Amino acid sequence: MVFKSKYDKFWKSIFNDIHNALTRVKDRGLVILSVKKLKQYSRVRTNWKDKMIICRDKIFLKPRYSPLKSLLKILLEREKIDTYGDCLLFKITSDLELVIKKTSYYDSLKYVGKKESILTTSLMKYARFRTFPLGSNCVCDKLFIDYKWRELVLLSPVDLPSKPGIYVVRIIERGRDLREISYKLIEELAKTKWGELIKYVYLKIKKLRNISNCPIIYIDHSVNLRSKYRDIIHLKHPLSIVFLGMIMHGWRLDYGFTITSKEKLPMKYEEILKRYAEIHSSVPAFNK
Secondary structure: OOOOOOOHHHHHHOHHHHHHHHHHHHHHOEEEEEOHHHHHHOOOOOOOOEEEEEEOOEEEEOOOOHHHHHHHHHHHHOOOOOOOOOEEEEEEOOOOEEEEEEEOHHHHHHHOOOOOOOOOOHHHHOOOOEOOOOOOOOHHHHHHOOOEEEEHHHOOHHHOOOOOEEEEEEEEEOOOOHHHHHHHHHHHHHOOOOHHHHHHHHHHHHHHHHOOOOOEEEEEEEOOHHHHHHHHHOOOOOOHHHHHHHHHOOOEEEEEEEEOOOOOHHHHHHHHHHHHHHHHOOOOHHHO
8 A cells, every 4th residue: 555644745746846856866976955845844754864775676785764765655656766876875964955875786795685676676666657658648537547657668578467457558758750651660570581471570569550649549458467467568469569669669559457357357448449439440550
């Protein structure tokens, strides 16, 4: 369960400053922000000192107190942690300054003790998925209000349940022109002179032409969401090559899912496709 903290409001109010600091720390190595207004959110707290270390998507040192735990949750929810191959130290000082410092992987290992784990910790599980999609809004968003979301390339099969459900692929950010993607893929495949492969891929990438203003490009269902996602990354899914081509050319894709019973799965899937078509007068781009 995602915990709510009284400090969430503060971190959200200065999130743009934090995001800019995370960008600057790549080159500067150290960025310091004043967070003195944290005092307004607690009349009794006297000790604000705390720190955490994050390496890629792993927590090496977990925060001990609510203020920094709250910041961690907000960062994970918005997927804004980029450690640029190193590790980031976040520290709140006694003077109420937030220090963000780039440190090395090996220097961070000293914080990993018996109670700490290099593996993804339980603290990250509550923020592994967002409750909202990224990217532009659409009138069809109301169909997916109970879905959980994470960027497609950040997912691992173990993140997903081995349960029946409906999943959605949605555009976060558009990249290169779709015609250019199609041309580049076919151009590279033509070098193989493998006629049947070229024909197969061409039939798949033709679906790129169907993409419209709606960010939802694909809706499907599976009796095992984890297994189906594994098919996508192992290039066994019919649309794997299309997703790969888009991502390689600057497109960012979101993955959303909801769990349902095996018995109701076909009915739920047909229902959401029907409701989508009622809104857009057509099924999603890659369902055509």
